[in-house]
Amino acid sequence: MRGTFAQVRSYERGVQLLMVNQFSINLGFFMLMPYLATHLSGTLGLAGWLVGLILGVRNFSQQGMFLVGGTLADRLGYKPMIIAGLVLRVVGFATLGLVDSVPALLAASAATGLAGALFNPAVRAYLAADAGERRVEAFALFNVFYQAGILLGPLVGMLLTGVDFRVTCLAAAGIFALLSIVQIRALPARRASDPAPRADGTRESVLSQWRGILTNRRFLLFSTAMIGFYVMQFQVYLSLPLEVRRLGGEGNFGIAAVAVLFAVSGLSTILFQTRVTAWCRARMEPGRALAWGLLTMGVSFVPLLAATAVPVPAGGLGLWLLAAAPPTLAALLLAVGTMIAYPFEMDTVVRLSGDRLVATHYGLYNTICGIGITLGNLLTGAALDAARAAGVSALPWLALSTLGLVCAAALHVLHRTGRLKPPAPRAHSEPATT
Numbered sequence: 001m002r003g004t005f006a007q008v009r010s011y012e013r014g015v016q017l018l019m020v021n022q023f024s025i026n027l028g029f030f031m032l033m034p035y036l037a038t039h040l041s042g043t044l045g046l047a048g049w050l051v052g053l054i055l056g057v058r059n060f061s062q063q064g065m066f067l068v069g070g071t072l073a074d075r076l077g078y079k080p081m082i083i084a085g086l087v088l089r090v091v092g093f094a095t096l097g098l099v100d101s102v103p104a105l106l107a108a109s110a111a112t113g114l115a116g117a118l119f120n121p122a123v124r125a126y127l128a129a130d131a132g133e134r135r136v137e138a139f140a141l142f143n144v145f146y147q148a149g150i151l152l153g154p155l156v157g158m159l160l161t162g163v164d165f166r167v168t169c170l171a172a173a174g175i176f177a178l179l180s181i182v183q184i185r186a187l188p189a190r191r192a193s194d195p196a197p198r199a200d201g202t203r204e205s206v207l208s209q210w211r212g213i214l215t216n217r218r219f220l221l222f223s224t225a226m227i228g229f230y231v232m233q234f235q236v237y238l239s240l241p242l243e244v245r246r247l248g249g250e251g252n253f254g255i256a257a258v259a260v261l262f263a264v265s266g267l268s269t270i271l272f273q274t275r276v277t278a279w280c281r282a283r284m285e286p287g288r289a290l291a292w293g294l295l296t297m298g299v300s301f302v303p304l305l306a307a308t309a310v311p312v313p314a315g316g317l318g319l320w321l322l323a324a325a326p327p328t329l330a331a332l333l334l335a336v337g338t339m340i341a342y343p344f345e346m347d348t349v350v351r352l353s354g355d356r357l358v359a360t361h362y363g364l365y366n367t368i369c370g371i372g373i374t375l376g377n378l379l380t381g382a383a384l385d386a387a388r389a390a391g392v393s394a395l396p397w398l399a400l401s402t403l404g405l406v407c408a409a410a411l412h413v414l415h416r417t418g419r420l421k422p423p424a425p426r427a428h429s430e431p432a433t434t
Helices: 002-009 014-043 050-077 080-099 103-163 165-186 206-214 217-224 227-235 239-248 253-284 286-299 302-307 315-354 358-390 394-417
Strands: none
Touching: 002 014, 002 103, 002 253, 002 286, 014 050, 014 080, 014 103, 014 165, 050 080, 050 103, 050 206, 050 358, 080 103, 080 217, 080 358, 103 165, 103 253, 103 358, 206 358, 217 227, 217 239, 217 253, 217 358, 217 394, 227 253, 227 286, 227 358, 227 394, 239 253, 239 315, 239 358, 253 286, 253 315, 286 315, 286 394, 302 315, 302 394, 315 394, 358 394
């Protein structure tokens, strides 16, 4: 860890602040969100469909507004959007803890989602701009701080929620309020380089910029191929815990085994991300690293696939090992695949944008992958249900492994055909004359 902090100190102040900023964002978010459903259904006594609606509104408002948030960041500057998102999350989190009416809860949930859509593209574009040629290493460090927040947040939230969920909400809102003040005072202003004006001297319209991005086939093909990356990564929170609980039960063993899953995933990233990135960068091109990362993630489900051939013990140590060991190994391999791919993924988005409208590209990229995650999770859930109903427990793991292989192959083809290289500069059209 000493080497990690030394690397962080080698960057400009803005990059250093964004690292700490992302840790704190994830700390505050994961303090609250894992316990929100229990609060809504238990403390407030809301029906299950209302709980799902409130949680779904947050996800929809974030995924649906990423493109707008990225566009605003490119137009108005990165710092204003980061601060606006943080302030909006203060309001949203505080409201979630202080109100009990459904309309107010829906509005607060939408606000927390919109907040993420405002600051996420801006943070990544700011980091890419300030890191310059050291983007890959910067995003590797960024992922260390990102995962540290995810790892620590639920533990802090569990302690605070044990007192009162309102305490958790207000503490999370307080973290974002403090972050807002720090960003206002200490984060240097940074904005995208203005695109070259058109021949008539006017600025390109937003719709024209969006059309330009939507005609960037390399970027769209890459975004589509990377959907599998996020679907597989999300299984640490979906199918792996469900598999642990299916075999190990809902008691103390199941709770402890799921906690180990999260710890393995987070701690391995914190300890080894920068080393993995340095090793990959010294030995392979970005496209190859991306393909190897997704291939590793696809292979991560093989232990679970193999475990389906083992008879399930009636109980004791054998059952505990079968319930915990394959999912934990899968979580570790998923983390390794993520460590390989993530820094090069973030760098590739910048390269495919041609260093133009970077935040807008990140916004559209997040939206495409977010839609893919939603569909992927629906299909994964359906596969899990079908596997249980038909007694074919290997089905979801076979499907997820196949997804990893297909996406890795797609990235390999994109790399070999040169489609992961920056596009040629787009010429601005001449104004119409009469």
